[in-house]
Amino acid sequence: MARRTLAVMLLPAVLFTACRGQAAAPVIEPTPVGRPAPSPAAASTVAPAPDPPPATPTGTPRIVGCWEREFGTPPAEGASGLSLAAPVDGCPGCAELRVGPKAPGLHVEVLRRVDTIVRALPAPSVDEPVLWINSGARTGDEDASMHNQALAIDAVICGLDTRATAEHLREVGFTCVIEYFDAAGNPCHFAHADLRATRWAAGAYAKGGRKARTCPKRATSRSMNCDNATKRDWTYSEG
Numbered sequence: 001m002a003r004r005t006l007a008v009m010l011l012p013a014v015l016f017t018a019c020r021g022q023a024a025a026p027v028i029e030p031t032p033v034g035r036p037a038p039s040p041a042a043a044s045t046v047a048p049a050p051d052p053p054p055a056t057p058t059g060t061p062r063i064v065g066c067w068e069r070e071f072g073t074p075p076a077e078g079a080s081g082l083s084l085a086a087p088v089d090g091c092p093g094c095a096e097l098r099v100g101p102k103a104p105g106l107h108v109e110v111l112r113r114v115d116t117i118v119r120a121l122p123a124p125s126v127d128e129p130v131l132w133i134n135s136g137a138r139t140g141d142e143d144a145s146m147h148n149q150a151l152a153i154d155a156v157i158c159g160l161d162t163r164a165t166a167e168h169l170r171e172v173g174f175t176c177v178i179e180y181f182d183a184a185g186n187p188c189h190f191a192h193a194d195l196r197a198t199r200w201a202a203g204a205y206a207k208g209g210r211k212a213r214t215c216p217k218r219a220t221s222r223s224m225n226c227d228n229a230t231k232r233d234w235t236y237s238e239g
Contacts, residue, residue, distance in 0.1 A: 064126075066126075070159065075100070080098055083098055094115050104136075105150055106136050109195060110151060117169070121168075124158075130157065131158075132158070133153050136152075145231075146196055149205065151201060152195070156189050160189075161189060162187045162189065163179055169191055175194070176192075177192065177215075178236070180218075180226060183220065184224060188221075189226065196209075196211065197212035214238070217239050218236070218238075219237075221233065221235075
């Protein structure tokens with residue numbers, strides 16, 4: 001009985017001693033799930049994102065027409081529409097002419113020749129006339145000028161000088177064509193054409209008339225430009 005009592009008394013001490021020899025079990029935290037961060041060395045080798053491509057232009061470049069390119073400005077707004085208010089007998093295409101506001105009143109034979117030139121010229125790069133009449137029919141003594149008989153024009157063909165313009169005028173049958181130059185001999189942009197010595201001409205310009213016998217081939221400005229408005233500002237010659 002005494003032995004059993006002693007064993008019971010010693011049991012706690014033995015258990016205490018045994019527990020002192022064992023380390024406490026560590027608490028294990030769960031490992032996070034995810035992509036590990038790259039090391040500094042790996043991060044330095046990552047290529048930078050490329051620059052975005054340049055934006056595509058949204059607008060179309062404006063096309064500059066012949067008149068603006070040659071003279072710095074296009075024809076006046078509203079001036080490049082149809083030149084004639086009604087069809088012309090004997091010239092079916094004349095109703096479509098766009099040659100400026102000086103066309104009304106011109107003889108049908110002049111208009112027919114102008115229409116022929118316009119139709120033969122290349123189409124313009126923008127919607128604008130290709131030929132412009134600077135001077136058409138005028139009032140006054142019919143013996144003083146073919147303009148006063150509505151049988152003459154001063155014409156500009158955009159992109160051509162007076163010599164090339166004159167060649168077009170001769171090709172369609174104008175009987176008198178005059179080329180214009182400034183005082184230094186530089187060609188102007190316009191040329192004169194009329195129908196003297198034809199069955200439509202009258203007075204001094206009619207066939208056999210004193211002004212029908214000759215036609216000046218050249219006019220030279222008395223100044224250094226081609227902006228003269230009257231005959232007295234020019235010197236006329238046969239060549």
